Amino acid sequence: MNFGDDPTLSQLLDRWVAARAPEWSPKTTIENQRQIRLKIVPRLGHRRLSKIRAVDIDAFYAELRRMVVRRAKRWRRHRCGGRTSSCTPRSSRP
Numbered sequence: 001m002n003f004g005d006d007p008t009l010s011q012l013l014d015r016w017v018a019a020r021a022p023e024w025s026p027k028t029t030i031e032n033q034r035q036i037r038l039k040i041v042p043r044l045g046h047r048r049l050s051k052i053r054a055v056d057i058d059a060f061y062a063e064l065r066r067m068v069v070r071r072a073k074r075w076r077r078h079r080c081g082g083r084t085s086s087c088t089p090r091s092s093r094p
Helices: 009-023 026-045 054-077
Strands: none
Touching: 009 026, 026 054
């Protein structure tokens, strides 16, 4: 893949998805694109590959872990994941 002098991470990911998508199911392609669009591009997509350092990746992973923990806590509180006031708390399950 020829990206020119110094592509952004977003450009690299677009090329990667295009190259790999034929090997994936349509659902996998859509989900991978969604995860890239929602999680990676807003935080690192604008950065040039030459400017991304290990510390940037570490910070990104830490942010992802915090997101997962927040979701897990919310999910444990309510069977519905906290989306509606009519759900039953998980602790009342038999």
